[in-house]
Amino acid sequence: MLRELKGLWALILGASSGMGRATARALAAEGMHVVGVHFDPPSAQAATDQLVQELRAGGTCAHFAHANAAAARTRGQLVPWVADLTGGAGVHVLLHSLAFGSLAPYLGGGDGAPEAVTERQLTMTSNVMAHSLVLWVQDLHAAGLLPRGAKVYAMTSAGSSRAVAHYGPVSAAKSALESHVRQLALELAPHGVAVNALRAGVTLTPAFQRIPGSEEFARRARTLNPHGRLTVPEDVAEAVVVLARTDSAWITGNTIGVDGGELISG
Template sequence: MTAESATVAGSWAVILGASSGFGAATARALARGGMHICGIHLDRRATLPQAQAVIADVEAAGVTALFFNQNAADPETRRQVVEALQARQARVRVLMHSLAFGTLRPYIDRDPAQQVTQKQLEMTLDVMANSLVYWVQDLFQAGLFAPDARIFAMTSEGSSRVWQGYGPVSAAKAALEAHIRQLAVELAPYQITANAIQAGVTDTPAQNKIPGAQEMLEHAARRNPGGRLTTPDDVARAIYALSQPGLGWITGNVIRVDGGEALVP
């Protein structure tokens, strides 16, 4: 089967951060398109129902829901997921990195106790950026990627702009984009693409943890030429479209899904 004649139905999507926001919306969209979903999420009792709702919707679409409530940045989690996919003879069409677990603290504060620590900064970079590389390595070495596979990583305009307390995450997003560029070139001979998706400001649980989140949401709604905020479904539809056959020449990019938001001050 050639890349042009490949189909997404019956293949797998591995979604890191599958229980809410962009990951949850994309899991649902790809499931409706016939893809089996392997979701990795980390939820405690209070937020577990949202993961269970995603699982129910995936199964209602008539495909397999293989979900792990574990730390996606843990090597043991990767090992377990890879083994489970191998046992199912899965062919991974899509890997989506949508992990939003990091420290939101200033680099500099008059009170040293309020500054980001080395441990916090390194954790943020490891979870929100470096973990992408380790997942790609493990899936590649296990031979799990399907022909014409696609890798997507969620970035933001914050990768190149400053917002109070966002420094550690901004650094992680910048590193994530660098990882995508490198992966795009190194994976090109294997017909695997890698792109970063830059969503506009979106009302998600992760967004709402940013200091000044409400101000950011209100400003984005005024600023966006479309007159509204970006939604997780906007991103999910874009990823579904970019996962289709015939689009394997799009790689190494930061693709904005924001209604033109980044074009205006």
């Protein structure tokens, strides 16, 4: 059964840019209230403040917290805050869109080559981009803030199954993220909560543009995509809105391509 989203709440981890920012706007346009968590440099704060004002101007209750979403302390502080904001009703949509990790080769150094990734960098990348999803879901579920019909989405990429220079730490994290999605889908099914990964196509987000060789990746993706263009954050946001409209948990445990056919054409 399809439902209206008006008056329901969304929690977006990584809400200030890219997929998270676009999804906040799209859900707010449907009448949803938004809790956002972001961790940006001071130079980006003005843009985030502008987003919050924009959402509120449209009648949405928008509350953003500047905090490290991968930290246990942040969850400990924000989960009770979410409970208060939602009146205990919880969130209908949880979007995990954290794109902070190390881009480094596994073997490096010498002759001016980049240094090899360290154990600390590998651990940090997986903690932020993968394991934090499990920990947020654990805490929200324990607090009764993932009601029946809720939807959990985690952003992944085709890099989870491809070997690309310097992308190894992130690729491993994305692979772990997709595995976490499957396991969470299994365990949340009896509670009527759906969990899926959304595999966006190449998108010119700030995180993507930090990847060495990103300009060439983008050129190839634009050439190969049947639609003749790259994915944009609004494509992902639209997918979240469409999937969030149902109370059913029958679409769960998947990695759903939101790439206009980019992967099948490559």
